[in-house]
Amino acid sequence: MKIDRSLIRSIPLFDRMPDEELDRLLQHASSRRVPQGETVFEQGGTASSFYLLLHGRLKVTQVTEDGQQIIVRVVHPGDLFGFAKALQRTDYPGTAIAVAESLTLSWPTELWPNFVEHNPRLAVTAMQTIGQRLEEAHVRIREMSTEEVERRVAHTVLRLAKKAGRQEAGGIRIDFLISRQDIAEMTGTTLHTVSRILSAWEKLGFVEGGRQKLLVKDQNGLETIASGS
């Protein structure tokens, strides 16, 4: 399948890679259009590929034994995801669902060690990527350990605005479908509590809600809350 090289070039992971190396990489890649709501891979499924998100937005969810769901992370364009093999796993630990029309690149997992060995720069960058993810996880742990719900929700919304926000008349629109339940699963609370919090913020003019919609109208206001009232 033919893949637009300029789109790839815009991704930090590949921006300084020599042409030939990049071509070698793309040779083995396949791309796929993923419509809103469809899954890229599912929790427990055999990890046959690793992926790169070129365009769109995904959420990675996990379901616990007793049926509770959490959102492990949101995948943004340029992010590697589903690299279970690099974590020495054979199955995917979560389910990746498109929350906006998306475009992915994928490679067979067998090629991962190969790529890494032949391309040390890729290895270093990939490690940095995973490292950043680790830091994000630690931030989340820290917030869940020390902050109350409202602050956590504020932090989460601000991060979404930063990573997935589109400037719009009146504020920053979160650029994909996101429900109260989703926000609850990202912050470790219930949709009821999130709903109450967003309602309160709406009264204060900080945000504007809507069905699976969110518009941040006053970033400073939220930052005040995030930093502990």
Add this chain to the structure above:
Amino acid sequence: MKIDRSLIRSIPLFDRMPDEELDRLLQHASSRRVPQGETVFEQGGTASSFYLLLHGRLKVTQVTEDGQQIIVRVVHPGDLFGFAKALQRTDYPGTAIAVAESLTLSWPTELWPNFVEHNPRLAVTAMQTIGQRLEEAHVRIREMSTEEVERRVAHTVLRLAKKAGRQEAGGIRIDFLISRQDIAEMTGTTLHTVSRILSAWEKLGFVEGGRQKLLVKDQNGLETIASGS
């Protein structure tokens, strides 16, 4: 400084590395004995080295702006730690304190990219290490999102018993000094709640407490609690 090679060989990261490669690595390494209670590096300090724990036990803590402390992780023998550079940071995100007499190896951070480029296997293994750490973080996030305190404490104690337990008459001893406060900082709760929980478990014969001591007497009992009563 002369370093015992057999000790290094026992560590998975290096077990299958050619002798010459290992020597090249050890050439640039320095080892240090860290007495109980001393720090290896401190939060915010310039990341000048990365480390490997050969022997002993460390805890890595973080202090938030408003002075609350959490334990990010416990470092066990064989673990890499303080590899801030791999995460493209210039400072250490936390403080590493010896909770038992310890022995570390360290390398100047500048050598990290060098090592990785010259030793692809090391790169892959290091990535797996970070990957595992990421998974552990996700487990913790999942537990904090979905489980109540008692279950989380049970999970944490069981993990400690598994990773840092020494068989002993009557049960499995957690092999380093650990306070109620420490357990609280690992599970996102308060020392009071931990104290009450451990007291209750002691009455049930699951554990035996003591000042900065913990003995797991009934692993199955704890596992029942961990899995949701």
Add this chain to the structure above:
DNA sequence: CGTATTCTTGACTTATATCAATGTCGGTGG
């Protein structure tokens, strides 16, 4: 010994979950 941590335990408070009911939006198909 006495002084400082660490731990325990009780009483009380509170944030947040749970339970329950109703409202609203938006897409589907008749």
Add this chain to the structure above:
DNA sequence: CCACCGACATTGATATAAGTCAAGAATACG
């Protein structure tokens, strides 16, 4: 095109897990 249905959201009332406040006991250490 409108009506209806299902998914999503709001909001109130109530329950409760866990935090906070407070005091004292146990243990280690110099």
